[in-house]
Amino acid sequence: MADNGRLTVDQKMKVVLFYAETKSVVATQRRFRANFGTRWSPCKQAIYRLCQQFETNGSVLEKKRPRPASVRTPAHIEAVKTCVEKL
Secondary structure (H helix, E strand, C coil): CCCCCCCCHHHHHHHHHHHHHHCCHHHHHHHHHHHHCCCCCCCHHHHHHHHHHHHHHCCCCCCCCCCCCCCCCHHHHHHHHHHHHHC
């Protein structure tokens, strides 16, 4: 597992590959543990979600979510100044 608690891209690819070969969640989990030398494995929902994502998008990478752009207009700057002055 990556440092942030998520599967790495390599682990995601292997999960999809193992499930495609075995068509079994339990066998996929066992092969995952053996391949990566861990005591944990992805849950059933994670395996299904990764396989469905691969079938629909052709990739196991997550889409980047667009962030709303923050705009510094004179009106916004003035509004912030007035809020700060009140404190």
